[in-house]
Amino acid sequence: MARKFFVGGNWKCNGTTEEVKKIVTTLNEAEVPPEDVVEVVVSAPFVFLTLVKSLLRSDFHVAAQNCWVRKGGAFTGEISAEMLVNLGIPWVIIGHSERRALLNESNEFVGDKVAYAVSQGVKVIACIGETLEQRESGSTMAVVAAQTKAIAEKVTNWENVVLAYEPVWAIGTGKVATPAQAQEVHCELRKWLNDNVNSEVAASTRIIYGGSVNGANCNELAAQPDVDGFLVGGASLKVSDVLSFIVPLV
Numbered sequence: 001m002a003r004k005f006f007v008g009g010n011w012k013c014n015g016t017t018e019e020v021k022k023i024v025t026t027l028n029e030a031e032v033p034p035e036d037v038v039e040v041v042v043s044a045p046f047v048f049l050t051l052v053k054s055l056l057r058s059d060f061h062v063a064a065q066n067c068w069v070r071k072g073g074a075f076t077g078e079i080s081a082e083m084l085v086n087l088g089i090p091w092v093i094i095g096h097s098e099r100r101a102l103l104n105e106s107n108e109f110v111g112d113k114v115a116y117a118v119s120q121g122v123k124v125i126a127c128i129g130e131t132l133e134q135r136e137s138g139s140t141m142a143v144v145a146a147q148t149k150a151i152a153e154k155v156t157n158w159e160n161v162v163l164a165y166e167p168v169w170a171i172g173t174g175k176v177a178t179p180a181q182a183q184e185v186h187c188e189l190r191k192w193l194n195d196n197v198n199s200e201v202a203a204s205t206r207i208i209y210g211g212s213v214n215g216a217n218c219n220e221l222a223a224q225p226d227v228d229g230f231l232v233g234g235a236s237l238k239v240s241d242v243l244s245f246i247v248p249l250v
């Protein structure tokens with residue numbers, strides 16, 4: 001089953017109105033592969049979601065970077081999946097390692113969040129990945145399998161989930177995983193989905209890579225059979241780089 005290539009830009013907690021407008025203008029003016037070849041999703045901070053949605057070309061889509069674990073209500077500072085639906089925001093990132101580490105989001109909490117967002121009709125980029133210590137101790141696969149299991153236990157509709165493998169040691173460090181390292185984990189994750197969910201989900205779920213992706217390394221990573229796209233942080237924030245990992249994929 002063909003899996004449409006997915007390119008996500010995660011702006012994290014960055015940007016001003018002026019910077020956002022500049023990046024969106026650059027994206028809007030670019031000649032990129034058609035939407036049926038590459039799906040492009042821009043993940044903006046909450047405060048810029050409506051602005052980005054109003055300015056961004058219609059063949060690109062907008063994502064939030066988090067949402068609450070259940071129906072909204074008395075949860076000060078949180079944003080609910082219902083609100084994203086109301087604003088017409090189709091995607092959300094859940095379980096990014098920065099939130100897992102800094103805000104103590106557990107595997108179970110992330111699984112609950114993914115399931116609730118999907119149940120409300122919001123598509124999810126679900127992040128998983130090991131720390132350097134875990135990789136060096138040989139537990140990479142056990143870690144990402146446990147993270148994926150917590151999602152698989154709660155989610156039935158995998159059509160609306162993209163799995164983002166983001167080794168923590170590669171995020172924002174310039175130390176990109178080698179294409180072989182990325183392929184090895186993606187292949188094992190697909191096997192895990194086959195063995196623990198079903199063969200259709202394994203064949204159709206997009207497994208994307210994140211961690212120091214840029215224009216110089218994206219093509220080699222994209223050539224790996226189980227790398228179905230990217231979640232890009234730093235390079236997605238620079239006007240000079242923002243197209244470097246989309247346009248070469250033509």
Ligand SMILES: O=C[C@H](O)COP(=O)(O)O
Binds near residue numbers: 096166173233
């Ligand atoms: O969500 C994106 C990842 O954290 C990757 O960030 P990075 O491209 O700056 O390493």
